Amino acid sequence: MISFFAHPELMVELEKNAVVPRHVAIIMDGNGRWAEEQKRPRIFGHRAGVDSVREIVETSRTLGIEFLTLYAFSTENWNRPTGEVSGLMGLLKNYLQSELRTMLKNDVRLCCFGEQERLPADVQTVLQQTIAETRMCRSMTLNLALSYGARSELVQAVQSLAQKCRDGILEWQDITEETISDHLFSAGQPDPDLLIRTGGENRLSNFLLWQSSYTELYFTEVKWPDFKKNQFLEAINIFNCRQRRFGRTSAQTKAV
Ligand code: FPP
Numbered sequence: 001m002i003s004f005f006a007h008p009e010l011m012v013e014l015e016k017n018a019v020v021p022r023h024v025a026i027i028m029d030g031n032g033r034w035a036e037e038q039k040r041p042r043i044f045g046h047r048a049g050v051d052s053v054r055e056i057v058e059t060s061r062t063l064g065i066e067f068l069t070l071y072a073f074s075t076e077n078w079n080r081p082t083g084e085v086s087g088l089m090g091l092l093k094n095y096l097q098s099e100l101r102t103m104l105k106n107d108v109r110l111c112c113f114g115e116q117e118r119l120p121a122d123v124q125t126v127l128q129q130t131i132a133e134t135r136m137c138r139s140m141t142l143n144l145a146l147s148y149g150a151r152s153e154l155v156q157a158v159q160s161l162a163q164k165c166r167d168g169i170l171e172w173q174d175i176t177e178e179t180i181s182d183h184l185f186s187a188g189q190p191d192p193d194l195l196i197r198t199g200g201e202n203r204l205s206n207f208l209l210w211q212s213s214y215t216e217l218y219f220t221e222v223k224w225p226d227f228k229k230n231q232f233l234e235a236i237n238i239f240n241c242r243q244r245r246f247g248r249t250s251a252q253t254k255a256v
Pocket of ligand 1 (some may be wrong): 028029030031032033034046047049050053070071072073074077088091092095144199222
């Protein structure tokens with residue numbers, strides 16, 4: 001489940017023998033407050049947040065993290081002022097357009113978790129192009145959670161399973177944890193090992209509720225625009241101090 005870290009260049013900053021999580025998920029919070037602290041408009045914070053996205057994607061790829069899931073826009077974020085929503089959509093489109101070449105060079109596959117059909121048409125087009133062009137990339141998967149909500153994801157999965165039962169494709173007794181996982185946006189991907197939330201709040205905010213049952217949670221006061229490589233490595237060092245027992249005793253875990 002955990003892959004060994006094998007990049008000497010960055011080793012100095014990770015604890016000796018540190019292992020890197022296979023899948024990291026991040027709630028990128030604090031952009032608005034970061035901007036307000038500087039008496040700038042909120043979009044200024046989101047723009048600075050894109051620089052952190054670039055640095056964390058690049059660091060993840062260098063470390064050998066296989067899956068990185070970023071919560072970029074929730075189903076609830078549609079309730080924000082129209083100007084902020086359109087500003088965020090513009091940043092997203094620019095990011096996708098400017099990063100395609102780097103994604104291909106670094107062998108990064110883009111996937112989307114969420115209601116793509118609710119995004120503006122121009123963003124959908126660029127998103128679908130980027131997903132299609134990077135579909136053969138294998139070194140890392142970058143999941144952008146866009147118009148994503150975990151409860152809505154579960155409702156869709158349940159509806160789809162109910163339809164299959166009605167159509168005789170599936171027996172209700174055959175519904176297992178695996179079949180449910182297979183009907184989520186994250187189908188085929190491992191659950192996150194580490195979930196980071198920046199910006200000082202200690203909650204999951206409707207993010208990956210099913211997938212994070214046994215995920216290690218890391219909350220930091222650092223606001224997303226200030227969350228860079230060093231803060232990321234610190235989170236991974238702290239992850240390395242955790243003992244993941246998955247319901248077993250400490251003695252059993254050590255024996256494995
Ligand atoms: C939460 O901070 C952040 C968001 C709702 C948007 C995150 C978007 C980005 C980092 C930039 C665009 C993303 C990509 C992938 C290019 P907040 O605004 O709720 O901050 P606050 O809690 O301080 O108000």
